[in-house]
Amino acid sequence: MRELIRKAGKLLLLIRVPLFRRGLWRGRVAAGIEHKAVLTTREIDLVVDVGANRGQFSLAVRRWQPRAEIVAFEPLSGPADKYERLFAGDSRVRLHRIAIAPAAGRMPMHISGSEDASSLLAIGALQAKHFPGTRATDETMVDAAPLTDFVDAKRIAKSALLKIDVQGFELEVLKACGALLPLFSWIYVEASFVPLYDGQSLVDEVIAHLDRAGFKLAGVFNLQTTAEERLPLQADFLFERREMDTAV
Numbered sequence: 001m002r003e004l005i006r007k008a009g010k011l012l013l014l015i016r017v018p019l020f021r022r023g024l025w026r027g028r029v030a031a032g033i034e035h036k037a038v039l040t041t042r043e044i045d046l047v048v049d050v051g052a053n054r055g056q057f058s059l060a061v062r063r064w065q066p067r068a069e070i071v072a073f074e075p076l077s078g079p080a081d082k083y084e085r086l087f088a089g090d091s092r093v094r095l096h097r098i099a100i101a102p103a104a105g106r107m108p109m110h111i112s113g114s115e116d117a118s119s120l121l122a123i124g125a126l127q128a129k130h131f132p133g134t135r136a137t138d139e140t141m142v143d144a145a146p147l148t149d150f151v152d153a154k155r156i157a158k159s160a161l162l163k164i165d166v167q168g169f170e171l172e173v174l175k176a177c178g179a180l181l182p183l184f185s186w187i188y189v190e191a192s193f194v195p196l197y198d199g200q201s202l203v204d205e206v207i208a209h210l211d212r213a214g215f216k217l218a219g220v221f222n223l224q225t226t227a228e229e230r231l232p233l234q235a236d237f238l239f240e241r242r243e244m245d246t247a248v
């Protein structure tokens with residue numbers, strides 16, 4: 001019931017904004033309005049959207065950061081097709097149909113009953129338990145490569161945000177950024193408190209990795225908990241480059 005109420009409230013908000021209505025009508029894409037607080041409190045020139053799916057986050061970027069360039073990555077053909085239809089004619093958006101990983105090659109993608117829960121890691125029992133309808137239904141091979149194969153350091157503006165939503169593969173994506181990682185001003189990553197995918201790294205490991213890379217935790221958003229005990233499952237974490245503390 002709680003989830004139905006949340007979805008109904010989000011739909012009412014979406015239909016009020018012409019851009020978001022277009023997303024619903026053109027590709028059945030519900031813009032990620034839950035990210036408004038992150039996207040409206042800073043000026044962003046470039047967004048690298050890893051795990052773009054159908055364009056939910058990119059659509060929110062286009063609404064609240066209309067001048068930002070978007071470089072997106074989505075390896076699954078179904079969501080990628082919808083993404084391209086949604087942003088057809090937008091010269092500031094480019095989609096790469098590939099997964100980001102530390103090494104180039106082919107990798108198995110575990111397909112979920114809910115496509116945005118698909119992962120390069122096997123879907124775990126806790127994911128299926130706490131998020132009904134996300135059990136694995138299929139498997140396919142996708143292309144993967146490091147971010148450095150697609151984004152040149154010179155393209156990363158002084159106000160660049162790296163968004164990562166890859167269902168348990170977050171730490172591997174961060175490693176795949178190589179020398180590009182410390183160039184970003186902000187990193188916005190979904191991470192888990194419990195292992196929802198087999199072999200995934202948890203929040204503390206993500207925080208430790210980014211701490212070593214020169215980032216501090218700047219905010220926690222969209223916390224999801226268990227239905228009854230209200231124990232934390234996952235959330236979106238915003239990190240900021242430390243040297244920005246003293247920037248004028």
